[in-house]
Amino acid sequence: MRHCAPECAxxxxxxxxxPALAALSRPFVRLGALRERPLSLxxxxxxxxxxxxxxxxxxxxxxxxxxxxxxxVLYNFCVASHRxxxxxxxxxxxxxxxxxxxxxxxxxxxxxxxSGRLFLGHGFLPASPELAPAAxxxxxxxxxxxxVLARSL
Numbered sequence: 600m601r602h603c604a605p606e607c608a609x610x611x612x613x614x615x616x617x618p619a620l621a622a623l624s625r626p627f628v629r630l631g632a633l634r635e636r637p638l639s640l641x642x643x644x645x646x647x648x649x650x651x652x653x654x655x656x657x658x659x660x661x662x663x664x665x666x667x668x669x670x671x672v673l674y675n676f677c678v679a680s681h682r683x684x685x686x687x688x689x690x691x692x693x694x695x696x697x698x699x700x701x702x703x704x705x706x707x708x709x710x711x712x713x714s715g716r717l718f719l720g721h722g723f724l725p726a727s728p729e730l731a732p733a734a735x736x737x738x739x740x741x742x743x744x745x746x747v748l749a750r751s752l
Contacts, residue, residue, distance in 0.1 A: 607659060607687060609694045612648035617641040619658040620648060620675075627677045632712055634740070636675065649694045651678070651687050660687045662695050664707075667732030671699045673709040692721050700752055707752065708732065710745035723748035 612620065620641040627633040641648075644663065651660035660678040664671050673695055678688045699707055708731040709718060726749035728736040739745055 607651045607653050607682075607690075609649055609651050609690050612645045612650045612661065614642060614645050616648070616650060616658060617645050620645065620650070620661055623658050623661055623679065624675060624677055626680070631743075633675060633677060634743070648675075649691055649698065651682070651691055660691050662691045664695050664698055665735070666702060666704065667735060669703070669705045670732050671702070671704040671707045672732060672735045673707055676709070688717050689721065692717070696721075696750075696752065705752060707750045708735065708747060709749075710739055710747050712743055712745050715746055715748055718748050718750075721750070723750040 617638060618641070621636075621638045624633055624636070624641075628635045644665075647663040647665055648661050649664070650658045653659050659682045662676040663674045665674060673692075676688075676691070678685075678691070696707070707723075708726065709723065711718060715723065726747050728739060728747045730749065731747055736747075739747070
């Protein structure tokens with residue numbers, strides 16, 4: 600396990616990060632942990648993302664934050680396999696919390712097909728999809744059996 604603090608920088612993504620975001624996400628799509636998203640989404644919504652960038656310029660983690668009135672949704676959260684357990688996921692979540700607070704969001708939602716352990720360890724609790732932003736909740740695929748989690752800010 601390699602540690603990412605402080606050599607990896609967490610920063611807002613920019614439009615040029617779209618291909619790297621798609622590449623970072625691809626292994627998690629193959630595993631079924633993330634939904635497949637087209638490159639065009641990563642290009643057009645790159646401003647939603649925070650990324651963890653290694654000194655060599657490679658992206659090794661990301662999380663998207665979309666805004667829905669007073670609530671936010673974290674999506675496409677992933678950390679490269681060789682960085683898992685390094686604390687990078689926690690750093691990305693804390694940066695997303697800070698961004699959400701700057702934008703005066705009151706609650707963050709996410710969905711996970713995994714255990715959700717990292718989210719639960721950072722104050723998320725199981726939540727009903729009916730409490731989540733309706734536009735986002737409608738996009739959840741029942742076949743994926745994702746758990747909805749929420750955290751007040």
